[in-house]
Amino acid sequence: MASMRIGIVGLGTIGKAHWKVIRESSETTLVAISDPTPSALEFARAESVPAYADYREMLEKEKLDGVVVAVPNAQHVPVSLACIERGIPVLVEKPVADEVEAARGMCRAAEAQNVPVLVGHHRRHNTAVQRVRQAIRDGLIGRPVTATVMYNQLKTASYFDLDWRRQAGGGPILINLIHEIDLIRFLFGEIRSLQALSSNAVRGFPVEDTAAVLLQFHSGAIATISVSDTAVTPFSWDLASGEFDLMLGTSDRMKRQKVSSHVFAGTEGSVTLPTLQYYNYHGTVEPGWRSDLNAETLMAEGGDTYVRQIEHFARVIRREEAPLVSGLDGVRTLQATLAVKDAAASGRTIVLSEQ
Numbered sequence: 001m002a003s004m005r006i007g008i009v010g011l012g013t014i015g016k017a018h019w020k021v022i023r024e025s026s027e028t029t030l031v032a033i034s035d036p037t038p039s040a041l042e043f044a045r046a047e048s049v050p051a052y053a054d055y056r057e058m059l060e061k062e063k064l065d066g067v068v069v070a071v072p073n074a075q076h077v078p079v080s081l082a083c084i085e086r087g088i089p090v091l092v093e094k095p096v097a098d099e100v101e102a103a104r105g106m107c108r109a110a111e112a113q114n115v116p117v118l119v120g121h122h123r124r125h126n127t128a129v130q131r132v133r134q135a136i137r138d139g140l141i142g143r144p145v146t147a148t149v150m151y152n153q154l155k156t157a158s159y160f161d162l163d164w165r166r167q168a169g170g171g172p173i174l175i176n177l178i179h180e181i182d183l184i185r186f187l188f189g190e191i192r193s194l195q196a197l198s199s200n201a202v203r204g205f206p207v208e209d210t211a212a213v214l215l216q217f218h219s220g221a222i223a224t225i226s227v228s229d230t231a232v233t234p235f236s237w238d239l240a241s242g243e244f245d246l247m248l249g250t251s252d253r254m255k256r257q258k259v260s261s262h263v264f265a266g267t268e269g270s271v272t273l274p275t276l277q278y279y280n281y282h283g284t285v286e287p288g289w290r291s292d293l294n295a296e297t298l299m300a301e302g303g304d305t306y307v308r309q310i311e312h313f314a315r316v317i318r319r320e321e322a323p324l325v326s327g328l329d330g331v332r333t334l335q336a337t338l339a340v341k342d343a344a345a346s347g348r349t350i351v352l353s354e355q
């Protein structure tokens with residue numbers, strides 16, 4: 001099977017993670033990169049990878065089957081549109097765009113040109129996440145009742161040296177919570193309404209450092225998410241799952257605590273992530289709090305989430321699979337995440353279907 005010829009636009013933190021997996025996988029070949037910074041250009045040229053300061057020049061000169069768009073949020077739409085106009089499928093990093101209408105326009109252009117768009121909500125490619133989705137679909141937890149999600153960790157002081165990370169939009173709601181919203185939509189379905197509180201009390205920057213969100217799903221299930229970049233805990237997906245290390249290409253550098261950051265509970269049982277514990281009362285005469293709960297561990301195959309994502313992108317390019325995270329999925333996740341900001345600012349309940 002021919003290897004798909006991939007270009008990367010934006011060779012920063014996540015661009016370099018894509019670089020690594022594109023080169024590792026036999027299904028993809030790294031053809032060229034584009035980034036205006038001299039250090040990125042030098043990095044690529046030192047590895048004999050053609051490098052362009054202007055991505056349009058790369059798109060004109062190189063024969064590409066697909067492009068990974070890993071530039072800052074505000075440029076996701078213009079760069080993706082330039083690819084779509086040329087009929088080139090894109091894997092665009094999350095958030096799909098920095099605002100909903102522009103993202104919708106991009107999806108319309110992609111549909112009109114029949115060009116697939118995959119959004120980089122990479123967690124959907126994680127095998128433990130897929131195992132929990134299958135468990136919920138198979139009825140292991142019964143009717144979904146509630147989800148409890150924690151994304152609480154301490155970011156380093158130097159992380160905030162960059163000014164934009166202290167300003168509105170640079171905080172954990174748009175950077176981190178968006179992954180939780182996408183994951184919870186993937187596992188529990190569409191969100192009907194939400195409420196939120198946010199606080200900047202600890203760091204005192206214009207942007208929030210902590211937030212709490214209440215969600216109600218169309219199914220009637222309810223979820224809570226707490227997110228903070230100033231609380232010292234291991235209870236966050238990035239730390240507990242090991243994906244932070246994967247993203248930085250430093251696998252197993254950091255010691256992982258065996259804790260659950262997510263609990264998905266229903267009328268028949270509950271499952272946890274990333275620990276894959278499954279609690280139930282199977283075999284109990286009268287299920288309930290007076291009996292012992294059974295605790296089992298669900299099994300999932302291994303695999304690097306980012307490799308799985310890029311190999312899925314190769315199959316999307318070959319039109320063998322539909323994108324696991326479509327452009328419209330990205331829009332819905334972005335819409336709900338922006339609604340969290342509105343809900344926190346206004347103190348109102350936001351009903352998503354009315355937006």
Ligand SMILES: NC(=O)c1ccc[n+]([C@@H]2O[C@H](COP(=O)([O-])OP(=O)(O)OC[C@H]3O[C@@H](n4cnc5c(N)ncnc54)[C@H](O)[C@@H]3O)[C@@H](O)[C@H]2O)c1
Pocket residue numbers: 009010011012013014015034035036037040053055070071072073075093094095120121122247
């Ligand atoms: N899926 C994930 O886990 C994940 C993780 C981190 C970042 N991201 C997303 O990836 C995107 C990039 O984030 P980052 O942390 O890598 O940022 P970054 O600042 O480290 O890298 C961005 C790169 O894009 C380059 N760039 C800017 N304008 C460009 C242009 N017009 N053409 C080509 N290159 C250009 C910059 O020079 C820089 O090297 C963001 O949208 C972010 O939300 C996703």
